[in-house]
Amino acid sequence: MLTVEQNEELTQVGPGTPMGELLRRYWYPIAFEQDFDSVLTKSVRLLGENWTLFKTPKSGRYGIVAEQCPHRRASLTYGVVHEDGIRCGYHGWKFDFDGTCMEQPAEADNQNFRDRVQQKAGQAQVMGGMVWVYVGPGPAPELPRFDVFVMDGVKDCGYTTLPCNWLQIMENSVDPHHVEWLHGYYFEFLGQTSGFDAPKSFQKKHMRTGFEEMEWGILKRRVLEGGSEENDDWKIGHPLVFPYFMRVGGAGIDQMQIRVPIDDTTTWKLFYSNHAPQGGEWEPQARPVFYEYLWKDENGRLITDYVEGQDIMAWVSQGPITDRTQEHLGRSDAGVAMLRKMFKENIKKVQQGEDPLGTVREPHEIIVLPCEKDKFGAEREFANAWINGGSMRYSPMKEQLLDLHERAWAGREKANA
Amino acid sequence: MPEVTGGAAPADTAREDTSREDTSRAELPPDPHRLPPPQAWFARDAERHLLDRPKFCPMCGAGITADGISTEYWSGDSRHFMTWCGHCHWFGEVVRFDMVTITEVEH
Numbered sequence: 002m003l004t005v006e007q008n009e010e011l012t013q014v015g016p017g018t019p020m021g022e023l024l025r026r027y028w029y030p031i032a033f034e035q036d037f038d039s040v041l042t043k044s045v046r047l048l049g050e051n052w053t054l055f056k057t058p059k060s061g062r063y064g065i066v067a068e069q070c071p072h073r074r075a076s077l078t079y080g081v082v083h084e085d086g087i088r089c090g091y092h093g094w095k096f097d098f099d100g101t102c103m104e105q106p107a108e109a110d111n112q113n114f115r116d117r118v119q120q121k122a123g124q125a126q127v128m129g130g131m132v133w134v135y136v137g138p139g140p141a142p143e144l145p146r147f148d149v150f151v152m153d154g155v156k157d158c159g160y161t162t163l164p165c166n167w168l169q170i171m172e173n174s175v176d177p178h179h180v181e182w183l184h185g186y187y188f189e190f191l192g193q194t195s196g197f198d199a200p201k202s203f204q205k206k207h208m209r210t211g212f213e214e215m216e217w218g219i220l221k222r223r224v225l226e227g228g229s230e231e232n233d234d235w236k237i238g239h240p241l242v243f244p245y246f247m248r249v250g251g252a253g254i255d256q257m258q259i260r261v262p263i264d265d266t267t268t269w270k271l272f273y274s275n276h277a278p279q280g281g282e283w284e285p286q287a288r289p290v291f292y293e294y295l296w297k298d299e300n301g302r303l304i305t306d307y308v309e310g311q312d313i314m315a316w317v318s319q320g321p322i323t324d325r326t327q328e329h330l331g332r333s334d335a336g337v338a339m340l341r342k343m344f345k346e347n348i349k350k351v352q353q354g355e356d357p358l359g360t361v362r363e364p365h366e367i368i369v370l371p372c373e374k375d376k377f378g379a380e381r382e383f384a385n386a387w388i389n390g391g392s393m394r395y396s397p398m399k400e401q402l403l404d405l406h407e408r409a410w411a412g413r414e415k416a417n418a
Numbered sequence: 419m420p421e422v423t424g425g426a427a428p429a430d431t432a433r434e435d436t437s438r439e440d441t442s443r444a445e446l447p448p449d450p451h452r453l454p455p456p457q458a459w460f461a462r463d464a465e466r467h468l469l470d471r472p473k474f475c476p477m478c479g480a481g482i483t484a485d486g487i488s489t490e491y492w493s494g495d496s497r498h499f500m501t502w503c504g505h506c507h508w509f510g511e512v513v514r515f516d517m518v519t520i521t522e523v524e525h
Contacts, residue, residue, distance in 0.1 A: 335491070
């Protein structure tokens with residue numbers, strides 16, 4: 002339980018808010034490379050502000066500026082893209098990648114008007130088939146090359162836009178007990194009442210959970226019924242990557258769960274997976290496969306017969322912003338309290354002019370995150386359940402993914418025989 | 419039975435639960451501390467949170483209302499405030515209880 006003020010501080014992401022200022026110290030994926038195949042600009046919304054993302058026609062460089070032209074407020078998304086910036090379609094004002102106004106065609110140039118209309122601008126880069134942006138103060142940190150986005154394998158990414166605050170999704174990542182209930186017991190109930198077989202691997206009871214602060218966020222560990230501290234689930238665990246990712250994995254699938262705060266009540270939710278089962282063989286991909294997964298049926302009812310749909314039910318049904326003055330946490334919610342403290346702690350760091358947790362300043366090739374490989378002690382079953390019973394069931398390459406894992410498993414069995 | 423204050427929902431009388439003493443909204447600090455409407459089902463819990471959460475760091479004594487955070491969770495009859503002080507960075511729990519209970523090992 003929190004006070005109204007604490008809840009507002011933790012959930013408001015707009016410019017000038019404490020959380021908004023913290024979140025502006027990180028890079029975010031906000032579009033896909035393929036979005037620019039036929040048009041060179043795209044309107045995007047991030048942290049409560051509207052932006053124009055653009056790609057230059059020859060060099061393929063990406064830039065991001067505030068969407069509204071400072072002249073008469075027309076959208077720069079309908080502008081002209083040059084190699085050195087973007088020009089407003091309305092009266093031709095031109096801005097470079099830093100937002101500096103370079104031209105005002107209808108104004109006399111022998112004055113300082115241009116210098117007084119610096120447009121808000123950020124930086125943009127491509128990684129893993131996605132366009133990432135940084136819209137905070139300079140100098141921008143390095144774009145963290147987390148393993149899932151740059152490792153070899155077959156990449157598949159489901160996405161959707163959810164009508165809720167990003168923090169209630171993040172809090173789910175430090176709530177291990179929900180797995181055995183939401184994805185275990187409730188899934189089983191749905192299976193029994195709707196006539197399908199719910200996966201069993203999620204039903205194991207949690208015997209112990211642990212949360213440990215680490216350099217990238219919070220490392221989450223668990224011991225499941227029948228397991229021990231020698232299992233990967235405890236010995237390695239997996240991290241909540243501060244402030245908006247969760248890294249999970251197992252059974253030859255590595256996944257980054259991404260929660261982009263679009264504004265206070267909207268989150269872009271992506272499940273970015275890399276498939277590289279031991280012994281598997283695959284062709285190099287030109288680009289990852291991106292697709293939208295469903296979470297509401299034609300009657301407006303939430304779709305809960307798959308894992309991520311169940312999570313979405315839990316996030317969205319809390320309302321646009323969870324009223325934390327009305328919640329009742331228990332001992333099993335210690336991770337949630339720890340995460341809130343981590344946000345508050347890093348808000349303060351930013352206010353004191355320090356880099357917050359997870360800021361990367363050194364160039365690097367890859368950041369390898371700790372993550373269990375053997376998931377719930379159910380390798381083959383788990384890969385199958387994850388693909389068929391998760392958002393990947395909406396993937397246009399679902400059958401190829403199942404085949405990849407099945408052939409890899411058969412090869413390992415043969416090698417071990 | 420707790421006194422119903424501020425026109426609580428009728429069903430509130432059946433929620434005699436908690437170990438919390440009666441309170442009057444008059445006890446509550448003035449704005450900017452906003453609360454759910456008094457008839458809200460869990461309004462009393464939010465009131466008690468506002469009144470009972472730690473206001474000062476147990477380690478250094480600095481005010482933590484603005485420069486810190488206390489998340490309340492419940493365990494049995496106890497109310498735990500997982501607290502972080504923005505001044506000295508102390509992180510721990512302040513526990514409020516009405517009765518000390520001790521579980522002894524068998525002997």
